Amino acid sequence: MHSPDKDRVLKRLARIEGQTRGLSRMVEEDRYCIDVITQIAAVRAALKKVEEEVLRQHVAHCVEHAIRSGDAEDQRRKVAELMDVIVRAER
Numbered sequence: 001m002h003s004p005d006k007d008r009v010l011k012r013l014a015r016i017e018g019q020t021r022g023l024s025r026m027v028e029e030d031r032y033c034i035d036v037i038t039q040i041a042a043v044r045a046a047l048k049k050v051e052e053e054v055l056r057q058h059v060a061h062c063v064e065h066a067i068r069s070g071d072a073e074d075q076r077r078k079v080a081e082l083m084d085v086i087v088r089a090e091r
Contacts, residue, residue, distance in 0.1 A: 001057050009053055016046045051089065058082070 001009065020043060026036050059082070066078040 005053070005057050009050055012046065012050050012053070016043060016050070019043045019046065055085070
């Protein structure tokens, strides 16, 4: 992952880390369940954005490199990996 992209992903992850610590505090403080669930949804949405960014970078660099290389086996492997991760993400 290139540095600007990596920095952006790391900043998002740091924010998510703070959100999850906040969730722990909310549970410890016996906050209203709907408030906790709302925060859980926010964390899931933030993680989804990180996942999309990392996937986008993978396609833009790793998959593109396999395509340009002309190595058919590497191309098939990268496409299979991509399909596996997309299927897992849908579950």
